[in-house]
Ligand SMILES: CCCCCCCCCCCCC/C=C/[C@@H](O)[C@H](CO[C@@H]1O[C@H](CO)[C@H](O)[C@H](OS(=O)(=O)O)[C@H]1O)NC(=O)CCCCCCCCCCC
């Protein structure tokens with residue numbers, strides 16, 4: 430479970446403010462998650478997410494002392510670009526990044542909860558579809574939705590996916606899922622905090638791509 | 639026809655060696671071609687092609703005096719990386735870039751030749767499909783081929799496509815196609831020269847993605 434658990438997200442402080450530096454460090458290990466989906470097709474998603482991270486990091490590095498929390502960045506951009514905001518800069522990048530993070534969260538949670546297609550217990554399509562429907566579908570037009578359904582056929586078998594999450598270590602499925610549950614605690618808390626911040630600041634958009 | 643004709647490719651010398659600097663300058667205008675396909679979905683292709691160009695340029699800039707022609711680069715990489723070559727560096731980038739260029743060439747040529755679906759004269763699907771089948775299909779696995787067929791539905795109407803090529807200028811269809819024909823002369827010669835160079839150096843691969 431090296432990939433996931435080696436990079437456990439940090440616990441949030443009582444006010445649930447997300448520390449920018451710690452967040453960037455934790456999410457920097459996320460793009461490689463898409464490698465373990467197996468097909469090169471997912472490199473498209475990997476680079477989309479990586480682009481989001483690069484964009485947020487670039488803003489942070491301009492003034493680390495000013496942008497201690499993610500909310501500091503979003504508020505600073507709101508004040509600096511009132512006309513375009515929130516469709517601008519790191520605010521837009523984080524808006525999309527959090528959706529990719531939510532997708533991963535729901536996928537892993539669904540696996541950890543043992544949700545499965547009884548007729549195809551070694552497929553993860555039901556879990557991927559659930560994650561897609563809850564995290565992304567409404568932001569995708571018909572074309573990207575159709576492409577999703579095609580790409581779904583490239584999703585790996587559950588056994589291979591869990592093995593890849595564990596980076597080839599010889600862990601049993603139950604052990605691997607226990608690690609996933611452990612990972613999800615601070616991960617889910619962080620993703621929830623970012624979502625709540627967007628809703629609180631009215632920074633969420635629902636245009637489709 | 640500003641987009642295309644403003645950036646006419648240069649004529650080749652008698653030995654058909656492609657000057658690296660002139661080539662890079664000419665192809666740098668190509669990625670924006672995919673903007674005029676209309677859908678944001680094509681930004682994936684745009685950035686793939688742009689990545690190829692960036693990679694070739696980076697190698698060129700390391701030693702412009704040494705890499706006067708594209709063949710100079712490919713041969714230098716063959717000698718420097720005998721084990722991996724040709725799946726390496728600018729050789730690999732140009733291998734894929736030329737396929738994208740060929741795709742565009744066949745698409746434009748097919749339009750210039752008046753090939754069309756008589757039942758849907760304002761669609762360019764037959765032209766796009768022809769270009770895809772001749773330039774790319776054999777390098778794509780079943781999944782990417784399926785995604786192509788879905789993406790095909792996002793192809794623009796012929797009238798809009800020609801208008802976009804002309805960057806909104808009020809040119810008649812026949813005039814626009816005459817400009818396309820004009821553009822294709824040196825463009826096709828350049829693409830052919832790159833293909834011949836790959837075949838001559840045995841630098842072509844046919845693995846699928
Ligand atoms: C040869 C034929 C080829 C035909 C070409 C076909 C190409 C098909 C491409 C399909 C789309 C791929 C997915 C990418 C979608 C992206 O378009 C969206 C929005 O992307 C955002 O857009 C913003 C502007 O609106 C900014 O640019 C953001 O960038 S910014 O940083 O600049 O602000 C950017 O992330 N991201 C998304 O939807 C996020 C996706 C998250 C991950 C989803 C996991 C799904 C896993 C599925 C498993 C089965």
Ligand SMILES: CCCCCCCCCCCCC/C=C/[C@@H](O)[C@H](CO[C@@H]1O[C@H](CO)[C@H](O)[C@H](OS(=O)(=O)O)[C@H]1O)NC(=O)CCCCCCCCCCC
Pocket residue numbers: 469470471473474573576577580682683686687689690691693727730731732734735737738741766774782785786789790793847
């Ligand atoms: C939310 C759900 C999302 C699900 C995700 C779905 C994502 C679907 C992605 C589909 C693929 C998009 C097209 C990209 C294909 C690329 O994979 C290939 C090979 O790309 C090459 O690969 C090499 C390594 O093998 C190097 O990395 C090259 O890079 S290097 O520079 O590093 O050496 C790189 O160009 N390029 C291609 O096939 C080239 C394509 C050329 C243009 C084609 C025009 C087609 C127009 C079609 C009009 C209808």
